[in-house]
Amino acid sequence: MAFSSLYEEKSPFTRDYNAIKATLQNIDDYDKTCLETALHGVNQMVLGEWGNNTACQVVLVTDGSVGIGPMSLKESLTNLIHRSPNNPFPVPFSFPAKLHVVCLAHPNDMCLQRSKPLYQKLIDLSGYDGSISVPEQLNEVGVTSLFHKLAEDIYTSFKGTLKCGNLKSRIMLYPAPVHYTKVTDFDCQTYMVSETIDILGFISVNDIGSPMAVSRHLVLHGVQNIKDPMSMETEIDLTIDEDTNDESKTPSFCVLLHGALKVENMAALVSLGDNWFGFIYSWADTKKKSNLMLTLLVPGSDSVPWLGDLNYLGCTEQFEQCSSFPIRPSEKRSYSQNGVVWIRSAGLQSDIQKILRHARKLPEKTQQFYKELNRLRKAAISLGFLELLLALATIFEQECLSLPGNVHPDCAVQLHHAAEVLKKTQNQDAKFVITPYVANYNNL
Incomplete structure (x- = not known):
């Protein structure tokens, strides 16, 4: 992305x-330097492509200037x-991001010295650890060395x-993957991804659905003595002939799992x-190419509610009676009940009329009436x-006077x-419950 008083998306994510x-x-x-415009563009670009839950690295390349005038x-x-x-x-961005500022200027440049505190304040506003990088020498060798070091630090x-x-x-x-800190009412825990990832079992993709995820990552087969990991082919081309690919002759559990x-x-x-x-699964962005992806769930065994406790999952053969997904929760959720909506008067009238319909069919509808x-x-x-309670009491009294003689x-x-x-x-009191009146003739 290039920026000035306006920003221009030069290349999409690729x-x-x-x-x-x-x-x-x-x-x-x-025409001029306007960093705020560029940061607005970064927000829109990342949100449009990845959403607000994917961590990103934002690298801001400048000449050390922060602009002049009202747009500085x-x-x-x-x-x-x-x-x-x-x-x-x-800033802060609408997504988790670390801001890294690269100033292509001489280390002793006076303009750069005045700009550094402003860049640092911008990094502090982002809420994450960032960096300000300046080449040791303002030439091709110094700039190349700077970006190599930056890539090693943030893209390892x-x-x-x-x-x-x-x-x-x-x-x-x-x-x-980065560490994840889970904050609860009385606890704060930090989780780190282990170097050994164990596969516990397999489940249908349809049963998983779309659970809340911390982050998503591309899974690649590890190769020894890789000098430039960024130059690796990050996609599996299903059209490549195995005889023409030397790596295909080497057995790999990662490739077997993907297929x-x-x-x-x-x-x-x-x-x-x-x-x-x-979850590890195969994801295809085109018909001929697919990737092996890893989705990190929110820490905890109940991160996918419709699968139940993940620690209790097992093979179907282990259970005599096995219910299908989704698993219904044992407790009754408050939002699972029919809510009361009185945005318009018709909703309130409908609720009152429903109670009166049950009242005319007493005692058969006693339970429904009081519910x-x-x-x-x-x-x-x-x-x-x-006031509705008093009005409802008045309606009940009038209903008593207008009841026909053949009712119970x-x-x-x-x-x-x-x-x-x-x-x-x-x-x-909201917790008080009205119970039916037990008359003597009900016990006959």
Whole structure:
């Protein structure tokens, strides 16, 4: 992305390094330096491609200048507290990101010395550890050495071992997973991905669905003595003839797993550490190319609610009776019940009419009558709509007077009882439950 008073997306996210190199040859000079515009563009570009849950590395390449005038970085940081919600400052980013500033200027440049504190404040605003890099010598060798060091520091791959029983394979993860800190009401734990990732079992991709993920990573077969990991082919081309590829002659559990998961449409449940799980699966961005991906779940054995406790998963043969997914929770969720919606008067009238319909069919509908009555009463108290209780009591009293002579006597008794309870102020507690009145003739 190139930036000035406006920003321009020169190349989308791609693994075609040659295309990126070709684009860099056609970078032009523009009118002025406006870093805020560039950061707004980064926000929109990453959110549009990856969403707000994927960690990214943002590298800002400048000449050491922060701009001049009202669009300068100094002016933006000075007026930070006066920003309106309609025009927020783009940092911190809307996604987890580390900001690295590369200043292509002489180390002793006076403009750079004045700009460094502003760049550092920008990094601090991002909320993550970043860096400011300056070449030791302002020439091709110094700049090349600077970017090589930056790539080694922030783009180093994760190297580990993938195990499944007696089978194992060296793997690399791109991008490298970072530690995850889980904060609860009374605890704060930091989780690190173990160097040995164990496969616990296999499950259908359809049963997994789309659980909340911490991050996603590309899984590559680990090769010894790799000098330039970034130059590796990061995709598996299914059209390549095995006879023309030397690596295809070397047995690899990673390749075997990839092919099996792709054909069977399955995913592997893996253990990343103590009480931390993830899924390995095949993902294809085109018809001919696919990748082996690793999704890191939120730490904990209940990170996928519809699968239940991940520690209790097992083979179907181990159970006499095995229910299918999703697993219903044992406790009843509050949001699983029908909510009370009174945005319009028709909703309230419908709830009252439903109670009256049950009232006219007493005593057969006694249970339903009090269930709906307590539901409406609890909602009214929660909303502070206490007048509704008195109005409902009046409706019940009028209903008693207008009942036909052929109805069951319990109908009038229960309506009168409900009206009396609704009138009592000591019963205006959301936890209080109105119970049916037991008349003597009910015991005959």
